[in-house]
Amino acid sequence: MSMSDTTMPGRTFAAAKPRAAPQRRKRSLKHSKWPVLLLFLPPALMLFTVLVILPMGEAAWYSFYNWNGYGVPEQWVGWRNYQLIFRNGAFSQALINNGMIVVASILIQVPLALWLATMISSRIHGALFFRLIFFLPYVLADVAAGMIWRFVYDGDFGLVGGIAHLFGAEPPYWLADRDTAMYAILGVVIWKYFGFHMMLFIAGLQSIDKSVLEAADIDGATGFQKFRLVTLPLLGSTVRLSVFFAVVGSLQLFDMIMPLTGGGPSNSTQTMVTFLYNFGVTRMQVGFGSAVGVVLFVICVTLAFSYKRIFMRHD
Amino acid sequence: MASVELHEVRKAFGALEVIHGVSLAIEDGEFVALVGPSGCGKSTLLRMIAGLEDISGGDIIIDNAVVNDLTPRERNIAMVFQSYALYPHMTVAENMGFNLRLSGTPKAAIAERVNEAARMLDLVPLMERKPAQLSGGQRQRVAMGRAIVRNPAVFLFDEPLSNLDAKLRVQMRSEIKTLHQKVKTTSIYVTHDQIEAMTLADRIVVLNQGRVEQQGTPMELYKNPANLFVAAFIGSPAMNLLDGTIDAEGGEAAVRLSDGTAIRIAQDRKVTRGQSIKIGLRPEHLGPGKVGTSLAGQTLLVEPTGAQTHVIFDLAGQPVTAIVDGEYPQRYGSLFQASIAADQVHVFDRETGIAL
Amino acid sequence: MTDIASSPPIDAATAPGSGQRLRTTTQIYMYVALILVAIIVVVPLISTALGGFKTLSDLRGNPFGMPTEWQWSNYGDIIVSQRYWLQMGNSLVIAVLTVFLTLAFGAMAAFCFAHIRFFGSDYLLNYFLIGLMFPAATAILPLYIRIRDLGLVDTYWGVVLPQVAFGTGMSIMLFRNYFRNLPSELFDAAFVDGCGYMRFFWHITLPLSRPIIATVGIISFVGSWNSYILPLIMLNSESRYPWPLGIMIYRGEFNTEWQLVLAFITLTILPTIIVFFLAQKHIIAGLTAGAVKS
Numbered sequence: 001m002s003m004s005d006t007t008m009p010g011r012t013f014a015a016a017k018p019r020a021a022p023q024r025r026k027r028s029l030k031h032s033k034w035p036v037l038l039l040f041l042p043p044a045l046m047l048f049t050v051l052v053i054l055p056m057g058e059a060a061w062y063s064f065y066n067w068n069g070y071g072v073p074e075q076w077v078g079w080r081n082y083q084l085i086f087r088n089g090a091f092s093q094a095l096i097n098n099g100m101i102v103v104a105s106i107l108i109q110v111p112l113a114l115w116l117a118t119m120i121s122s123r124i125h126g127a128l129f130f131r132l133i134f135f136l137p138y139v140l141a142d143v144a145a146g147m148i149w150r151f152v153y154d155g156d157f158g159l160v161g162g163i164a165h166l167f168g169a170e171p172p173y174w175l176a177d178r179d180t181a182m183y184a185i186l187g188v189v190i191w192k193y194f195g196f197h198m199m200l201f202i203a204g205l206q207s208i209d210k211s212v213l214e215a216a217d218i219d220g221a222t223g224f225q226k227f228r229l230v231t232l233p234l235l236g237s238t239v240r241l242s243v244f245f246a247v248v249g250s251l252q253l254f255d256m257i258m259p260l261t262g263g264g265p266s267n268s269t270q271t272m273v274t275f276l277y278n279f280g281v282t283r284m285q286v287g288f289g290s291a292v293g294v295v296l297f298v299i300c301v302t303l304a305f306s307y308k309r310i311f312m313r314h315d
Numbered sequence: 316m317a318s319v320e321l322h323e324v325r326k327a328f329g330a331l332e333v334i335h336g337v338s339l340a341i342e343d344g345e346f347v348a349l350v351g352p353s354g355c356g357k358s359t360l361l362r363m364i365a366g367l368e369d370i371s372g373g374d375i376i377i378d379n380a381v382v383n384d385l386t387p388r389e390r391n392i393a394m395v396f397q398s399y400a401l402y403p404h405m406t407v408a409e410n411m412g413f414n415l416r417l418s419g420t421p422k423a424a425i426a427e428r429v430n431e432a433a434r435m436l437d438l439v440p441l442m443e444r445k446p447a448q449l450s451g452g453q454r455q456r457v458a459m460g461r462a463i464v465r466n467p468a469v470f471l472f473d474e475p476l477s478n479l480d481a482k483l484r485v486q487m488r489s490e491i492k493t494l495h496q497k498v499k500t501t502s503i504y505v506t507h508d509q510i511e512a513m514t515l516a517d518r519i520v521v522l523n524q525g526r527v528e529q530q531g532t533p534m535e536l537y538k539n540p541a542n543l544f545v546a547a548f549i550g551s552p553a554m555n556l557l558d559g560t561i562d563a564e565g566g567e568a569a570v571r572l573s574d575g576t577a578i579r580i581a582q583d584r585k586v587t588r589g590q591s592i593k594i595g596l597r598p599e600h601l602g603p604g605k606v607g608t609s610l611a612g613q614t615l616l617v618e619p620t621g622a623q624t625h626v627i628f629d630l631a632g633q634p635v636t637a638i639v640d641g642e643y644p645q646r647y648g649s650l651f652q653a654s655i656a657a658d659q660v661h662v663f664d665r666e667t668g669i670a671l
Numbered sequence: 672m673t674d675i676a677s678s679p680p681i682d683a684a685t686a687p688g689s690g691q692r693l694r695t696t697t698q699i700y701m702y703v704a705l706i707l708v709a710i711i712v713v714v715p716l717i718s719t720a721l722g723g724f725k726t727l728s729d730l731r732g733n734p735f736g737m738p739t740e741w742q743w744s745n746y747g748d749i750i751v752s753q754r755y756w757l758q759m760g761n762s763l764v765i766a767v768l769t770v771f772l773t774l775a776f777g778a779m780a781a782f783c784f785a786h787i788r789f790f791g792s793d794y795l796l797n798y799f800l801i802g803l804m805f806p807a808a809t810a811i812l813p814l815y816i817r818i819r820d821l822g823l824v825d826t827y828w829g830v831v832l833p834q835v836a837f838g839t840g841m842s843i844m845l846f847r848n849y850f851r852n853l854p855s856e857l858f859d860a861a862f863v864d865g866c867g868y869m870r871f872f873w874h875i876t877l878p879l880s881r882p883i884i885a886t887v888g889i890i891s892f893v894g895s896w897n898s899y900i901l902p903l904i905m906l907n908s909e910s911r912y913p914w915p916l917g918i919m920i921y922r923g924e925f926n927t928e929w930q931l932v933l934a935f936i937t938l939t940i941l942p943t944i945i946v947f948f949l950a951q952k953h954i955i956a957g958l959t960a961g962a963v964k965s
Contacts, residue, residue, distance in 0.1 A: 119704065132955075137712060143918055144915065144939065162735055273806070276808060296805070300806070388864070
């Protein structure tokens with residue numbers, strides 16, 4: 001039966017002599033690994049390199065030129081694009097706005113999501129239904145959500161106008177007012193994303209060992225004490241994760257702003273990406289836009305690294 | 316079917332050598348158990364025979380051919396894993412036939428061989444189930460079925476019973492033995508459980524820290540352990556080991572314990588007077604009313620197990636276990652008297668641990 | 672609040688009852704709060720859908736209530752229009768291509784990282800993970816120039832390939848973690864059965880990876896279906912626009928007629944909502960688990 005009968009007839013003891021270890025091929029038994037590597041890695045590697053890494057490198061290069069994107073970049077301007085960015089009032093406003101989104105997320109969205117998550121996790125009737133409804137805005141496209149809220153905020157035809165009308169007040173135009181527009185946008189951001197954060201917390205709550213909470217019951221903790229002294233500390237990693245997503249999301253926010261305000265009025269609702277789009281892409285200022293991209297890249301990478309290093313190193 | 320030979324097999328992970336030149340010769344159709352404590356290298360050795368681990372030195376010879384650089388498939392071996400490693404997405408029949416399918420065997424031939432194995436293992440009603448729908452014992456049988464179907468040169472078992480509960484383990488143990496008596500395929504069985512090894516194997520190889528301590532039939536190991544390690548490892552409850560010195564008692568060789576008690580030993584032991592030794596007394600050889608040296612001590616603990624009772628008593632300041640009949644009236648604190656025959660006293664050198 | 676140790680026995684005896692009562696009242700508060708939040712979530716959506724049935728003047732006076740006269744033609748005209756179906760089709764084609772390639776490239780590369788030790792594998796994995804740290808918008812201008820130089824501007828591939836490239840990091844990460852958690856004895860068993868890497872990938876790994884394929888698939892599908900900035904920059908012809916871009920164009924065209932815009936929005940988000948309700952368990956699990964694990 002044995003196949004070695006045919007393939008290796010008889011053994012000579014010369015072959016059976018022990019050989020020195022270093023001459024042996026490493027992992028000689030699994031020598032077929034190269035075909036797999038050569039077939040499986042290149043598609044992802046090439047696509048990723050050509051369309052993610054190289055463009056990022058090129059952005060760094062283009063950022064030192066004044067270039068409209070045609071031909072080759074020739075007009076070297078040194079650090080001027082970067083100086084222009086930091087002197088641009090709209091850019092500082094964008095930075096402030098991105099910061100505001102993070103702050104609103106920490107102050108409003110995270111507590112709201114946690115609060116709803118604890119309620120939904122407490123085995124009430126209809127928990128599934130509420131989960132479904134609260135998560136719904138998250139699956140809608142940012143563009144659609146922005147457009148829907150553009151209607152909601154509309155002073156003449158929208159819901160906010162209608163409410164003002166009920167109270168006999170002047171119709172407000174929040175999105176058209178530079179003092180209120182950003183707050184209106186924060187509302188939409190929370191409306192759209194709280195459900196996602198709530199799901200993070202529900203997952204976090206589910207991973208808490210029930211017997212720990214029962215032990216707290218035995219120890220005589222009240223409901224609120226249990227939450228503050230047991231549940232919340234055990235949810236620490238989820239809170240940090242939730243804030244991390246808020247930061248990352250804020251840095252990418254673009255799709256929702258465009259239908260709502262497009263960055264206006266008078267740049268009061270720019271985010272980093274809308275700034276890049278409005279000042280770099282639409283004007284085909286490749287050098288300037290690339291410089292904005294590089295700044296955004298540096299901010300993203302610095303935040304991701306330092307946040308993970310400082311807050312999430314134990315998670 | 317085939318013989319298996321290991322010739323000075325070594326395994327090193329970097330600078331750390333875990334198998335130090337193991338040589339073994341396993342005959343065609345033999346059932347060999349590799350036994351030893353966890354970390355002794357028995358599983359690594361089995362995986363090297365299987366072709367799942369590279370060998371760092373030496374040769375593995377299956378059916379008179381050096382297989383060092385062959386894949387498991389080319390070695391024509393089958394393996395039963397501790398966690399069964401059944402493919403969760405395949406039915407029992409598909410699991411058993413997977414190997415044949417990979418080698419391009421015609422469907423009809425696969426079905427025939429799978430059914431034959433299923434009949435042998437009572438798996439016929441389960442053929443369309445997935446592994447998740449099977450009990451532990453059934454999964455175990457499927458894993459064996461998968462091994463039988465391919466008609467391999469060698470069966471390798473890697474602690475196949477350790478995931479089962481005690482009762483099932485005993486049952487599956489006899490099924491494995493029955494299976495081997497039916498198919499007579501050369502089998503290498505790794506376990507840390509010496510009872511499993513004793514009951515199943517034609518020959519046992521005791522491994523410790525990557526070296527062979529002793530090999531032989533179960534009874535050879537039980538009767539003549541070559542050293543302290545094997546003596547302590549084989550047998551349950553474990554052999555009692557006591558320090559002593561060689562002395563003469565009434566003109567015959569004896570061992571004197573620390574409290575002055577003398578125990579006579581067989582006259583053909585190669586010992587010299589004053590030599591520091593350890594003696595080994597098997598609990599089942601120590602008992603009241605037996606011939607030989609009388610020993611006595613205060614009872615420290617009485618453990619009834621039903622048919623037998625284990626009595627732990629004090630001998631020269633050390634607890635010693637003896638086995639007595641279940642009906643024997645022995646109470647905690649009372650004096651326990653036992654005797655042991657001279658030829659049942661094992662003697663080991665205290666320094667080297669080697670049997671004298 | 673209630674300290675068991677210091678409270679008199681009589682209180683302790685009644686405590687369960689009062690606790691019960693407290694629990695019922697808290698439950699009422701809870702429902703009030705939950706329903707309030709649910710209303711805030713749902714009212715904009717329902718008003719949008721209803722608004723699509725109104726006339727503009729009806730909308731002005733009556734943004735909340737039912738339409739005084741149901742304007743079915745608002746929806747009807749869009750449903751029969753070519754642009755609506757074209758945009759849905761474009762979105763679908765782009766999303767399906769994106770999902771397929773993200774799954775295929777990600778699973779294949781992740782398999783290498785999970786099972787094969789090769790020179791520099793750790794560095795290469797970290798290289799891919801850089802992609803998780805910044806959004807596509809960062810390099811959008813050089814990316815556009817590259818796509819232009821490749822001749823892919825105004826084609827589906829011009830959107831699909833960057834989406835796949837930026838999804839690769841997530842895909843590799845999730846697949847690799849999943850593959851590594853499959854029991855290693857399966858690999859041994861398959862190896863003994865005669866599998867090489869390829870067959871192990873095809874016969875064992877992939878059939879066992881349905882949950883993670885679903886997760887990665889859902890994440891990349893939702894991302895692509897909803898994407899706006901890449902199509903905005905890479906596509907020029909309206910005939911290739913996916914629906915989020917279509918909404919913006921439609922809004923630009925019917926600037927003064929909110930009721931039509933609302934009908935259009937409703938119809939474009941309808942597929943999302945239907946699919947979400949049908950497969951909510953998988954979608955919610957996929958989107959949150961995927962986020963947590965990567």
